[in-house]
Every structure is written in C-alpha cells, then in structure tokens.
Amino acid sequence: xxxxxxxxxxxxxxxxxxxxxGAALRLTRRPADAEDLVQDTxxxxxxxxxxxxxxxxxxxxxxxxxxxxxLNMRRHDGRNPVDxxxxxxxxxxxxxxxxxxxxxxxxxxxxxxxxxxxxxxxPEAFRQAVWLRDVEEFSYAEIAQMMQVxxxxxxxxxxxxxxxxxxxxxxxxxxx
Amino acid sequence: xxxxxxxxxxxxxxxxxEAGAGERSAVDSHxxxxxxxRDEVANERAARDVLVARRAELxxxxxxxxxxxxxxxxxHEATAVSPPRARDAATPIRPPLPIYRRxxxxxxxxxxxxxxxxVFGFGLTEKSQALAFQMTxxxxxxxxxxxxxxxxxAGVEEQRWAATYGWPLRVPRSKxxxxxxxPIRLRGLRRCVVTDGRVAHLIYDWDGQPVSVYVxxxxxxxxxxxxxxxxxxxxxWSQNGRTYVVLARSNRRPEFDPVVQYVKANVY
Numbered sequence: 001x002x003x004x005x006x007x008x009x010x011x012x013x014x015x016x017x018x019x020x021x022g023a024a025l026r027l028t029r030r031p032a033d034a035e036d037l038v039q040d041t042x043x044x045x046x047x048x049x050x051x052x053x054x055x056x057x058x059x060x061x062x063x064x065x066x067x068x069x070x071l072n073m074r075r076h077d078g079r080n081p082v083d084x085x086x087x088x089x090x091x092x093x094x095x096x097x098x099x100x101x102x103x104x105x106x107x108x109x110x111x112x113x114x115x116x117x118x119x120x121x122x123p124e125a126f127r128q129a130v131w132l133r134d135v136e137e138f139s140y141a142e143i144a145q146m147m148q149v150x151x152x153x154x155x156x157x158x159x160x161x162x163x164x165x166x167x168x169x170x171x172x173x174x175x176x
Numbered sequence: 177x178x179x180x181x182x183x184x185x186x187x188x189x190x191x192x193x194e195a196g197a198g199e200r201s202a203v204d205s206h207x208x209x210x211x212x213x214r215d216e217v218a219n220e221r222a223a224r225d226v227l228v229a230r231r232a233e234l235x236x237x238x239x240x241x242x243x244x245x246x247x248x249x250x251x252h253e254a255t256a257v258s259p260p261r262a263r264d265a266a267t268p269i270r271p272p273l274p275i276y277r278r279x280x281x282x283x284x285x286x287x288x289x290x291x292x293x294x295v296f297g298f299g300l301t302e303k304s305q306a307l308a309f310q311m312t313x314x315x316x317x318x319x320x321x322x323x324x325x326x327x328x329x330a331g332v333e334e335q336r337w338a339a340t341y342g343w344p345l346r347v348p349r350s351k352x353x354x355x356x357x358x359p360i361r362l363r364g365l366r367r368c369v370v371t372d373g374r375v376a377h378l379i380y381d382w383d384g385q386p387v388s389v390y391v392x393x394x395x396x397x398x399x400x401x402x403x404x405x406x407x408x409x410x411x412x413w414s415q416n417g418r419t420y421v422v423l424a425r426s427n428r429r430p431e432f433d434p435v436v437q438y439v440k441a442n443v444y
C-alpha cells in the first residue's frame with residue numbers, strides 16, 4: 001500500500017476536500033448527497049490521475065470532475081439544468097432595484113444562516129458561478145472550463161447571481 | 177457609448193477590479209448616465225463584499241468520516257492501478273469520462289451485455305425480473321468500486337445509515353475472518369445510485385467473491401423469487417416492510433444457499 005503522504009498528487013488532492021464538500025453542499029443542498037458527490041469525485045480523480053497534467057491546476061481539475069459528476073446525477077434525476085437556467089434568467093430580468101442600501105445589506109448579512117439561505121435559494125447555475133468565484137476564488141476562465149460555457153456567460157451569471165443574492169437578502173431583511 | 181446590454185458582461189470584471197482600462201472607462205461612462213445600471217453595480221458590489229467578507233465562515237469543513245473515505249479511495253486505487261504518469265505538457269486537461277464509461281473492459285462488456293439483454297431479451301414485466309436486472313447491473317459495477325477489501329463494523333454502518341438516510345437498517349453481522357457460522361465479511365454499505373438512492377447496498381466478501389445484499393424500504397414482492405440471469409443469481413423476498421435481494425455469481429450455486437440463509441437469519 002502506498003502511503004498517502006508519499007504521493008504528492010494524492011496529498012494535494014485530499015487537501016481540497018473541504019472546498020469540494022462546500023461546493024457540493026451548495027449544489028445538492030443536502031449533506032448526504034454532498035458526501036456522495038465528493039466521494040464519487042475522488043473516486044474518479046484517483047482512477048483518472050494519469051490524465052491529470054502535472055503542474056496545472058489540480059484544484060480546478062477536481063472541481064471540474066465534481067461539476068460533471070453532479071450533472072450526471074442530475075440527469076439521472078430527470079431534470080434539465082438548462083431549462084432551470086433559462087427560467088432563472090427571465091426571473092432575473094424582472095428584478096427591481098432594492099430600497100436597501102448596500103450598507104444595510106452588509107449589516108444584515110452578519111448572520112450566516114441568512115446568507116446561506118439566500119445563497120441556496122439562487123438558481124443552480126448562478127449559485128455555482130457566484131460560489132466558485134467569490135468563495136473558491138477561481139478565475140472566470142477556470143469557471144468557464146468547469147461549467148463548459150463561454151467566459152462571457154460566466155461573467156454574466158456571476159453578475160446576475162450576485163444581484164439576485166442581494167435582492168434575496170434585502171427581502172429577508174424586510175421579512176425579518 | 178455602450179448600451180446596457182453591452183455593459184452587462186463587463187459588470188463582474190468591473191466590480192472585481194479585473195476590467196481593462198478601456199472597459200473600465202466604457203463602464204464608467206455608461207454608469208454616469210444610467211441610474212439603473214449604477215444601482216445594479218452597487219448591489220452587485222455589496223453582495224460580492226458580503227461573500228468575500230464571510231468567505232472563511234462559508235467554507236464548509238468536510239466531516240471526518242468523509243475525509244477518511246476519500247483517503248481510503250486513494251489507498252485502494254494505489255494498490256489497484258499503476259502510479260500516475262506525467263502527461264505531455266501540451267496536452268490539455270481532460271476530466272475523466274463519466275464513471276459508467278470507464279469500467280474496465282470486462283465490466284464494460286458485461287454491463288453492455290446485461291443492458292442489451294435486459295431491453296431485448298425479456299420485457300421486464302415482472303417486478304422480480306426488473307429488480308434482478310437492475311441490481312445485477314449495479315452489482316457488476318460496484319463490486320469493482322467497493323473500496324478496500326477490508327472489514328467494516330456492521331453496527332457502525334447501521335448507525336451511520338440511520339443518521340444519514342432516516343430509515344433504520346439491520347446489517348447482518350460479520351467477523352474480520354469468515355467462519356462456517358458467519359461465511360461473509362462486510363466490506364461496506366452505500367446508497368445504490370442506480371435506484372436514485374432509495375436502496376441500501378451491503379457489499380460482502382465471500383471467499384474472495386463479492387456478494388451484494390440490497391434492501392428496499394418497502395414491500396415490493398408478493399412472493400419470494402429466485403431469478404437467474406446473465407450468470408448471476410438474485411434471491412429476493414419482502415418481509416416486515418422491507419424487500420431484500422441477495423445477489424452473487426451463479427458459479428457456486430449450491431454453496432450460495434447457506435449464505436442466503438445466513439442473510440435471512442440476520443436481517444430482522
């Protein structure tokens with residue numbers, strides 16, 4: 001048995017488990033499904049380690065596998081994420097500017113639960129783009145490769161996703 | 177002067193401080209005369225600032241048992257496949273193929289045969305036939321993905337299952353070394369992906385040969401059934417609000433009976 005510490009690929013790959021789990025939680029919104037998704041991701045990654053080009057971004061490679069694995073899970077569920085995205089784009093276009101100032105929003109967002117709930121309420125494609133950018137700090141190009149969409153689409157989803165998040169939190173402030 | 181739709185894709189890099197000088201100037205110029213876009217950029221920036229400020233708290237910590245399982249996959253693969261080799265630097269990153277397209281040739285061939293035979297060989301009109309077909313596919317696939325061939329504790333797995341999936345499951349006990357009284361060793365418990373996660377899949381080792389026990393949380397069968405298909409025996413029955421399927425290759429059919437009896441005696 002090859003010890004984990006003797007293999008830089010394995011050691012580095014396992015160091016991203018928290019990030020992958022966080023992204024999986026945002027995608028699936030269920031801890032049990034997120035765990036399955038992360039396990040499947042690592043299983044595929046270790047089986048396909050020879051396909052990874054050393055010296056390139058292992059974290060981005062793992063997140064790409066995670067994204068593809070999630071899409072496969074979704075297909076098994078019989079849902080089509082493209083349809084969801086199209087609908088969400090229309091909804092996003094109808095958003096009206098909030099009456100709350102950004103400073104008020106920042107004050108409100110001190111509660112993790114509010115922020116998590118607002119994030120989880122975003123349509124999937126926007127939620128993922130915003131999460132990968134603002135929490136996992138990936139570049140637009142890396143996200144575009146992961147999600148297999150043009151870079152302009154990524155930028156648009158990030159922008160719209162952030163604005164939707166703002167509106168969600170603003171509404172939560174009114175409700176609260 | 178750019179229009180709103182032309183500015184839209186520039187807003188994210190503008191807010192992130194990654195827009196080029198020309199783009200930034202164009203956006204500034206547009207925002208100076210467009211109150212709606214100005215509000216949108218302000219809102220986007222506020223949301224981004226919140227996320228960045230809360231980044232550390234938002235990043236989840238994976239459960240320890242998940243970390244252990246992922247590490248176990250690495251150890252298992254290290255013993256099962258050749259070490260990774262470096263690729264030509266000019267070769268782009270290519271994510272692995274979906275899991276069901278990457279089975280080793282024997283598994284792939286077997287599964288394709290199963291799938292084709294399942295569709296054209298018989299109509300899957302009876303529930304027992306459908307169960308046998310579906311479970312055999314899963315068994316052929318998962319026997320190779322069952323993780324390290326070690327022994328896991330049935331009690332621990334029972335507790336984990338109930339806590340994770342919300343319905344209790346009785347896992348037949350096994351010892352680290354098989355005995356005549358306890359002929360199978362528990363290798364793992366997982367959700368059966370083929371059945372959309374509603375079925376528990378217990379994977380046992382029986383003299384170096386995989387045996388699967390599937391448990392459905394409902395009565396599915398009016399009577400017990402034995403289905404032999406594609407070189408595998410599936411023995412199934414429903415009792416006490418559960419449906420059980422015990423499955424293994426058919427090459428040792430007479431010796432398989434005691435295994436099935438052991439499972440039957442220990443799942444209630």
